[in-house]
Amino acid sequence: MAKSLVEKTQEFVFNLLKDELPNTFLYHNYTHTERVLKSIREIIEHSEVSDKEAEILEIAALLHDTGYTKGEEDHEERSVEIATEFLKEQGAGIALIDSVNECIMETKFKEVPKTKLGEIIRDADASHFGKKYFEEASEFLRKELEMRNVKTYSPSEWRDENIRVLAKSHQFYTNYAIKEWQPRKAKNLSKLMKAKKKQKKKFKKEKMKAKYKMQYKNESPERGVQTFYRVALRNHIKLSDIADTKANILLSVNAIIISVVLANLISKLDTNPYLTWPTVIFTLFCVISMILSIIATRPNVTSGQFTKEDVKNQKVNLSFFGNFHKMKLDEFEWAIKEMVQDKDYIYKALTKDLYFLGKVLERKYRLLRITYTVFMIGIIISLISFGIAVKNNPGIEIEDVLPKANTTSSIISKNKVENIII
Incomplete structure (x- = not known):
């Protein structure tokens, strides 16, 4: 078809x-x-x-x-x-x-x-x-x-x-x-x-939504401000940890040195009286270094109490435990509730915390600087005094002055001192 x-x-x-x-x-x-x-x-x-x-x-x-x-x-x-x-x-x-x-x-x-x-x-x-x-x-x-x-x-x-x-x-x-x-x-x-x-x-x-979000963002602190507080507080805490570690090192070193002196050197002073003053000088500087290290790390606890007037007048820093550790729980909760209602109070508290952390750090590092200086001067003066003492006694060999490392405990002590100093 x-x-x-x-x-x-x-x-x-x-x-x-x-x-x-x-x-x-x-x-x-x-x-x-x-x-x-x-x-x-x-x-x-x-x-x-x-x-x-x-x-x-x-x-x-x-x-x-x-x-x-x-x-x-x-x-x-x-x-x-x-x-x-x-x-x-x-x-x-x-x-x-x-x-x-x-x-x-x-x-x-x-x-x-x-x-x-x-x-x-x-x-x-x-x-x-x-x-x-x-x-x-x-x-x-x-x-x-x-x-x-x-x-x-x-x-x-x-x-x-x-x-x-x-x-x-x-x-x-x-x-x-x-x-x-x-x-x-x-x-x-x-x-x-x-x-x-x-x-x-x-x-x-x-x-x-974007308008309200922008409005809220404008009313709240900028992210840069929040970052500043976060970084500054973290750095202060790290620096405090470093200071405590340095103080502990000095404490350990001086404690070992004193134990070695007491165990070996003092027992020879009867037969070697010319070593008395060098030993006293050496021991005295070690003790002073230990005392300064302890002072640098010794905690300072405040009263731990506040009043409602302090909270209302924004005079108390609730971010630090030393200001509330003696308060009752309900009083502390009330204070926190009052603080979080006012963002200016929160940042004021963080500013105080940052300031006083800085003050504590300044004290710690100032004492540590003094401690390390005392320890360094003490070592130098002690070595000079030992040298003078040995020089004024020519019949004495240096091996007779230093403790003989013929025991296991003496060897361990010397190794500890060397390791810690290193």
């Missing part, structure tokens, strides 16, 4: 778009052509259209976007050229060709159709506005414009553009489209407007 002209046209359009239409056409492709043809037939079925007019409409629907194979600009004119060449090859009459070309030119969106057939093909070409698949088809068109570098729309911009087109630029012309597709078009428009309203409300909410 011979194929009809519509069937031949459908086969020709399918092969043409398959072979020559770029893949970037996500919307204006054969799928769109089939949708237009289906919509044409839907309108024809419910309208007074002759068989000849139906043939013209179906052929025009198949050929109306073939011009995209030659470019986007003036694609309707390019489609007319392709349609004319194809229909002539198929032996179609001039009247049919002119009617098809006229219908193709009626698909220009910005112009009002002038004929009944023009109204039908125009409604079929825009039938997706009144279909459930409108959102899907619209998104394909947006991506096509983006991929072909025609124009890039954000989702919100494309939604606004669709609202503008559906509400102002587009209208259905045939009775069937107005009756059957217009209600769905109204639903699609309403859905877009609701989405816009929802997005607008969400944007307004986020804007208000």
Whole structure:
């Protein structure tokens, strides 16, 4: 059975778009052509259209976007050229060709159709506005414009553009489209407007949230201030630990030195009286160093009590245990509650804590400096005095002065001293 002209046209359009239409056409492709043809037939079925007019409409629907194979600009004119060449090859009459070309030119969106057939093909070409698949088809068109570098729309911009087109630029012309597709078009428009309203409300909410957040941020101390207090307090505590460690080293070293002196050197003073003063000097400086080390690390505990007036007047620093260790729990909780209600009081307390930590550190390091100086001078003077004593007694060898390391305990003691000093 011979194929009809519509069937031949459908086969020709399918092969043409398959072979020559770029893949970037996500919307204006054969799928769109089939949708237009289906919509044409839907309108024809419910309208007074002759068989000849139906043939013209179906052929025009198949050929109306073939011009995209030659470019986007003036694609309707390019489609007319392709349609004319194809229909002539198929032996179609001039009247049919002119009617098809006229219908193709009626698909220009910005112009009002002038004929009944023009109204039908125009409604079929825009039938997706009144279909459930409108959102899907619209998104394909947006991506096509983006991929072909025609124009890039954000989702919100494309939604606004669709609202503008559906509400102002587009209208259905045939009775069937107005009756059957217009209600769905109204639903699609309403859905877009609701989405816009929802997005607008969400944007307004986020804007208000950002405003309040910025306002709160402006009212609260800057992060740089908080970082300053955090770093300064941490550094003060580390420096305090270092000072305590240095004092403990001096205590250990002097304790070992004194134990060695008492165990070995003092027992030789009866037979070596000239060593008395060097030994006394050496021991005295070690004892002074130990006393200074103990003073440097000795804790100073304050009264541990405060009054409600002190809290109200912001005179007590609740961040230091020495100011509240004798208070009852309920009194301390009340004081903390009063303090946290006033951010100025909190930072005032941190400032006091930082200041008094600095005062304690100054005292510790000043005493440690004195202690190390005393220890250094003591070692030097002791060595000089031992040297003078030995020099004034030439018959005494240095081995006789120093304790003999012939016992296990003496060796261990000397090793401890050397290790600690190192």
